[in-house]
Amino acid sequence: MSNMHRKPAGAPDGGQFSANENSDPSTPLEPSTAAWPGLEWEQHDWTPAAGWGLSAARRESLTETYEAAVVPFIGELTPRVDDDTAQLADEAAQELSRFDAELGARVSSFAPVLLRSEAASSSQIENLTASARAVFSAELGAKSGRNAEQIAANTRAMQAALDLAEEPTTGSVLKMHEVLMAGQERHTPGRFREEAVWIGTSAESPRGASYVAPYFTDVAPLVDDLMSFARRADVPALTWVSVAHAQFETIHPFTDGNGRTGRALAQSLLRRRGVTRNVAVPVSAGLLADVAGYHQALTAYREGDVTPIVRAFSLASLRAVGNARQLVADIDIARAGWEQSLTVRKSSKAWELLDVVTRRPVLNAVTAAEELGVDRTNVYPALRALTDAGILKSKTEHQMGPFWRSDDVLHAIDRFAARAGRREA
Numbered sequence: 001m002s003n004m005h006r007k008p009a010g011a012p013d014g015g016q017f018s019a020n021e022n023s024d025p026s027t028p029l030e031p032s033t034a035a036w037p038g039l040e041w042e043q044h045d046w047t048p049a050a051g052w053g054l055s056a057a058r059r060e061s062l063t064e065t066y067e068a069a070v071v072p073f074i075g076e077l078t079p080r081v082d083d084d085t086a087q088l089a090d091e092a093a094q095e096l097s098r099f100d101a102e103l104g105a106r107v108s109s110f111a112p113v114l115l116r117s118e119a120a121s122s123s124q125i126e127n128l129t130a131s132a133r134a135v136f137s138a139e140l141g142a143k144s145g146r147n148a149e150q151i152a153a154n155t156r157a158m159q160a161a162l163d164l165a166e167e168p169t170t171g172s173v174l175k176m177h178e179v180l181m182a183g184q185e186r187h188t189p190g191r192f193r194e195e196a197v198w199i200g201t202s203a204e205s206p207r208g209a210s211y212v213a214p215y216f217t218d219v220a221p222l223v224d225d226l227m228s229f230a231r232r233a234d235v236p237a238l239t240w241v242s243v244a245h246a247q248f249e250t251i252h253p254f255t256d257g258n259g260r261t262g263r264a265l266a267q268s269l270l271r272r273r274g275v276t277r278n279v280a281v282p283v284s285a286g287l288l289a290d291v292a293g294y295h296q297a298l299t300a301y302r303e304g305d306v307t308p309i310v311r312a313f314s315l316a317s318l319r320a321v322g323n324a325r326q327l328v329a330d331i332d333i334a335r336a337g338w339e340q341s342l343t344v345r346k347s348s349k350a351w352e353l354l355d356v357v358t359r360r361p362v363l364n365a366v367t368a369a370e371e372l373g374v375d376r377t378n379v380y381p382a383l384r385a386l387t388d389a390g391i392l393k394s395k396t397e398h399q400m401g402p403f404w405r406s407d408d409v410l411h412a413i414d415r416f417a418a419r420a421g422r423r424e425a
Contacts, residue, residue: 037072038304066206071214075228079243079306089238092314099321100276107278112359114279119155121284122263132413136362161264165271168230170223177261187256192219213252222251241269242313246301285420286316327416334408341389350385361409
């Protein structure tokens, strides 16, 4: 490995990036309000891995150089956007908070569905798609397809992110990744990468890639610095979240799962700042409307312009709220119809099961009994009542016994995904 013309990340360049450049080092620095630093580049040697089956001599003969990013530290920097973008970001943050508050006491019904919708949308950005039925079945242990299983894992990572929102640390980021990538040992769940990663068309070499992330020895200090930025409270909320997410994607600290972990981090930060208090509003569904624009905004960030990523997150948030409101309305309509169809006595557990179905539209007897707090043998009358009323359908699947599903809720979630779409220029 060779380094050439490496400038310390975040170092002053003509006074642009650091306030108090000539101050006493014992005096705490004020956050910089100057232009945002873009990436620089350094050269490294690339040699094929030993696992390629080549002799050591042959591997050495194939060594070539590539340029990896030198990512600036941002813990003490303060991003600035133009007035129009700042206003848009404030409006989006207010709309996220308003929607979160609207759900009020109904949050227990809708928070799980919205969390899964965010996880599915975030996964779709990475070309991982599956029906709502497949994802909910995978959560019950069904072998319903690799994509569905990965989306179910992303849901668990999102929940872990929300649980860890109180104090963003390097450890919490590693935990999110560990949950997301559980069982995928090739990608060392919960550990930073120790190899080069890049974005490009070739999986064989970083040479010629559109973006090569920083050398792996830089990852840990960069993430530590990012978590310092993530614990600040002096940057407007959506600008702060957008920049933290973009910096995470620029560091690319893992061999896989960076996008999904980075968007889980964004949800964690929205919760930490109090923009959302109860639900994970599916912002990733808003990003799906313009994936190319999202990727272009990340590129602009790496070139020193924070405005595009803040605009992308702001517009995505506004789109997400509109789409999520429609999802809630669709489930409300279905729920009202069920009440007309169900004619059993009011003391029946079937009525309580209706609330369970809105948040868990695929059930087996074990999960239904757990949700209702009854013995498994006592849950079958309620399941039968909803099946007889046409609210649930039952089918023995996946060699795991009968599953019950609500097509009304599953179709509403699939329509949500279709409205979000993945449309690229």
